[in-house]
Amino acid sequence: MDTTQRTDQQKSADRRRRELLEAADRVVLRDGPGASMNAIAAEAGITKPILYRHFGDKGGLYAALAKRHTDALLEALRAALDAPAERRERVESTLDTYLAAIEARPQVYRFLMHPAEGGQPGDPGFDIGKYSAPVLRRMGEELAEVIEERVDLGPGSQQLARVWGHGIVGMMHAAGDWWLGERPCSRAELVRSLADLLWGRLAAAGDRLGGPGF
Amino acid sequence: MDTTQRTDQQKSADRRRRELLEAADRVVLRDGPGASMNAIAAEAGITKPILYRHFGDKGGLYAALAKRHTDALLEALRAALDAPAERRERVESTLDTYLAAIEARPQVYRFLMHPAEGGQPGDPGFDIGKYSAPVLRRMGEELAEVIEERVDLGPGSQQLARVWGHGIVGMMHAAGDWWLGERPCSRAELVRSLADLLWGRLAAAGDRLGGPGF
DNA sequence: CACTCCAGTTACCGCAAGTAACAGCTTAGT
DNA sequence: ACTAAGCTGTTACTTGCGGTAACTGGAGTG
Numbered sequence: 051m052d053t054t055q056r057t058d059q060q061k062s063a064d065r066r067r068r069e070l071l072e073a074a075d076r077v078v079l080r081d082g083p084g085a086s087m088n089a090i091a092a093e094a095g096i097t098k099p100i101l102y103r104h105f106g107d108k109g110g111l112y113a114a115l116a117k118r119h120t121d122a123l124l125e126a127l128r129a130a131l132d133a134p135a136e137r138r139e140r141v142e143s144t145l146d147t148y149l150a151a152i153e154a155r156p157q158v159y160r161f162l163m164h165p166a167e168g169g170q171p172g173d174p175g176f177d178i179g180k181y182s183a184p185v186l187r188r189m190g191e192e193l194a195e196v197i198e199e200r201v202d203l204g205p206g207s208q209q210l211a212r213v214w215g216h217g218i219v220g221m222m223h224a225a226g227d228w229w230l231g232e233r234p235c236s237r238a239e240l241v242r243s244l245a246d247l248l249w250g251r252l253a254a255a256g257d258r259l260g261g262p263g264f
Numbered sequence: 265m266d267t268t269q270r271t272d273q274q275k276s277a278d279r280r281r282r283e284l285l286e287a288a289d290r291v292v293l294r295d296g297p298g299a300s301m302n303a304i305a306a307e308a309g310i311t312k313p314i315l316y317r318h319f320g321d322k323g324g325l326y327a328a329l330a331k332r333h334t335d336a337l338l339e340a341l342r343a344a345l346d347a348p349a350e351r352r353e354r355v356e357s358t359l360d361t362y363l364a365a366i367e368a369r370p371q372v373y374r375f376l377m378h379p380a381e382g383g384q385p386g387d388p389g390f391d392i393g394k395y396s397a398p399v400l401r402r403m404g405e406e407l408a409e410v411i412e413e414r415v416d417l418g419p420g421s422q423q424l425a426r427v428w429g430h431g432i433v434g435m436m437h438a439a440g441d442w443w444l445g446e447r448p449c450s451r452a453e454l455v456r457s458l459a460d461l462l463w464g465r466l467a468a469a470g471d472r473l474g475g476p477g478f
Numbered sequence: 479c480a481c482t483c484c485a486g487t488t489a490c491c492g493c494a495a496g497t498a499a500c501a502g503c504t505t506a507g508t
Numbered sequence: 509a510c511t512a513a514g515c516t517g518t519t520a521c522t523t524g525c526g527g528t529a530a531c532t533g534g535a536g537t538g
Contacts, residue, residue, distance in 0.1 A: 088494075088495095096518095098495085099498095099517080099518080100517065131478065137471075183441075200472050201466070201469050201471065213454060213458060216439045221435040224435070225434060227430075228426075229430075234423060235427075240427060248467065252411075253352070258413065258415060300525060316526090317485085321527075
């Protein structure tokens with residue numbers, strides 16, 4: 051009997067939730083993850099308890115915020131990963147998609163991966179790591195699935211694929227993080243260098259004069 | 265004239281500082297990184313302001329704490345990296361050293377890399393990421409130096425070495441983190457899988473039935 | 479004895495997370 | 509039309525932590 055009513059309410063609540071998330075997004079991207087609940091509420095034009103009614107606690111809000119962004123990123127990565135092309139091309143395209151994403155919106159990236167870095171010194175910050183770690187884990191698992199599904203690795207392939215999935219994601223993440231901070235080269239060069247690494251150039255390279263190399 | 269006196273005082277202060285760090289270590293390893301300054305002071309048998317006199321603020325304390333552990337780890341890694349052996353053996357030995365370290369003291373590892381994960385839900389936590397990121401950066405830079413120094417990479421070798429340094433460290437870190445959480449295989453297997461990845465097995469493997477692989 | 483350091487303490491401030499209790503508006507039921 | 513829910517929203521509070529100011533007691537020095 052009250053289904054339509056409840057649906058209306060739910061719709062309204064969902065809209066409100068989205069508005070709140072957008073406001074939170076603005077504040078967090080401006081003030082860094084140290085943004086207070088008060089500030090976020092003010093930006094949204096309301097007060098704290100409403101935020102708590104919608105998201106439970108600060109962790110809930112940040113989780114919802116993180117989910118918005120990570121879902122978008124994962125979608126883009128899946129597309130690059132599923133494109134019809136040679137393996138090397140795909141690897142490069144996936145790397146490039148990730149790097150392009152973090153390059154395009156470094157604020158979002160820093161929010162997701164590097165918690166309190168925009169705040170005042172002494173800012174206690176808030177552990178966003180709890181929400182970024184799952185992102186990397188999900189990326190690792192998804193990549194593992196793709197590898198296991200498409201690459202012939204012989205016996206023990208599933209375990210090997212998972213190790214590689216997480217390892218490659220970690221490589222991409224760390225290199226991207228460093229690159230974003232120092233910008234020592236173009237994106238294309240970085241992509242190429244990483245792909246070369248995955249393609250065994252480290253093993254193939256010769257030693258430098260004297261003694262065995264790394 | 266007061267050099268000896270100042271030396272005495274300094275020695276005493278240093279000893280005290282070490283005692284405080286050890287107490288802090290105990291508390292942090294027991295209560296997680298959410299440990300309060302009060303708790304740490306209590307464990308050390310003194311009160312807050314003394315901690316602040318020695319370390320400035322909580323960040324200073326945590327930085328000092330992190331430095332203790334990371335210096336030890338970097339020392340061990342350098343040893344593995346500089347050992348006289350074939351390249352593959354060295355890579356495996358370095359990976360194994362890192363993994364053995366995080367396996368032996370997961371509490372320390374979690375403190376360094378995964379801030380608030382041992383605290384109560386709702387614990388605001390404290391951003392230790394500020395101290396763990398530099399660790400990974402340092403590891404990346406040192407590895408880059410070793411690579412650039414010993415491997416012949418042709419033109420652009422310096423940049424390539426840096427990319428690889430950070431990338432490899434990230435791979436090791438992410439894979440180790442995942443492995444430590446799920447323990448899906450033995451340490452030796454993990455080392456072997458990662459080394460295989462670096463040795464280009466991904467590029468060498470054939471496609472699975474139908475379509476180009478990842 | 480007076481003077482100065484210095485470790486240490488208590489008692490406080492400011493601020494942010496989270497909550498309780500209250501106020502108004504819309505809607506439904508009779 | 510009147511009341512009873514059930515929203516959304518508010519103010520005002522509690523709790524707990526980081527950080528600091530100001531005081532206290534003892535050890536060495538002229």
